[in-house]
Amino acid sequence: MAFPDQERKNGRGKIEIKRIEKTSNRQVTFCKRRNGLLKKAYELSVLCDAEVALVVFSSIGRLYEYSNNSVRATIDRYKKTTADSTSAVSTSEANTQFYQQEANKLRRQIRDMQASNRQMMGEGVTSLPLKDLKSMEGKVERAISRIRAKKNELLFEEIELMQRREIELHNANMFLRSKIAEIERAQQQMSLMPAESEYNEPMTSQPYDLRSFLPMNLMEPPSYTRSDQTPLQLVYDPLSPPHSCIFVMVFR
Structure with a gap:
């Protein structure tokens, strides 16, 4: 210049x-x-x-x-560039103004909500008229009723859960009792099996000839035709097992 x-x-x-x-x-x-x-x-x-x-x-x-x-093309490019820059500046200014308005609106809402919360807690109610106090009282009562309803709903759900848990524990307890009873019966049977084997052991350990066994009603001395033979004599052996007899033939 x-x-x-x-x-x-x-x-x-x-x-x-x-x-x-x-x-x-x-x-x-x-x-x-x-x-x-x-x-x-x-x-x-x-x-x-x-x-x-x-x-x-x-x-x-x-x-x-x-x-x-081209002079015309260069001029058109110049016009477009200046228009874009102008529109960009105007758009930026409009966005800035919009965001400022939204920020101011949000600040007012935050202040109102904070004041309402303080009033709900009983603070700053001295300057309120009777109409506002009644309205606030109704809001508090409705809020308390909703809170109680939600609390009762949660308590009922907890009670139902505990009842189901109690039934499951009872069934598990009965199952364990039955298992314990089965184990005890099996142990009793195992404890009885050695005694029976000892009781039957002498019978099996001392075999005898079935031909020498005679019934009790036939235990009479028989008669023999030969004179050089003595009659059959019954001899009792105290060492023999019970319910068994030994017959001995004695010849002279």
Whole structure:
């Protein structure tokens, strides 16, 4: 940006940057500076691969332009970019304003809820009118009734659970008792089996001939035809097992 009192130094001396009053000099300066500006725009577009569009109107309304792509396309791109930036700024401002309003609304709700909670606890009720106190009393009673209903529901569920648990424990106890009774019966049978084996052991350990066994009603001395033979005599052996007899034939 040039100021009226600013001076610029070139090869021929200092030139004051201000409007040239003489028309011929102004026209010559315009032509020289215009050509230099167009040259610089061209160099910028080539060296830096930049999209450059230069539009210059003379004092008499003559148009001079330069563009490495298209002046109209570059202008449209410029308009779109400035519009997007403007819309982005406006959208950001609108969002900021909306969030501020929502934050203020939430703060008011938090303050109201905190005040209501304090009043429910009995704090800060001295300044409330009678109508508000009655309304608050009704709210508290309804809340207490709901709390009691929920408490009773939980207690009933706990009682039902304990009853089911009691039935399960009773069944498990009966099952264990039956198992214990079976084990005791098996132990009693095992304890009786050795006594019976000892009782039957002498009978099996001393075999006898069945031909020598006679019934009790036939135990009479028989008669023999031979005179050199003595009758059969019954001999009792106290060492023999019970319910058994030994017969001995004695010949002379």
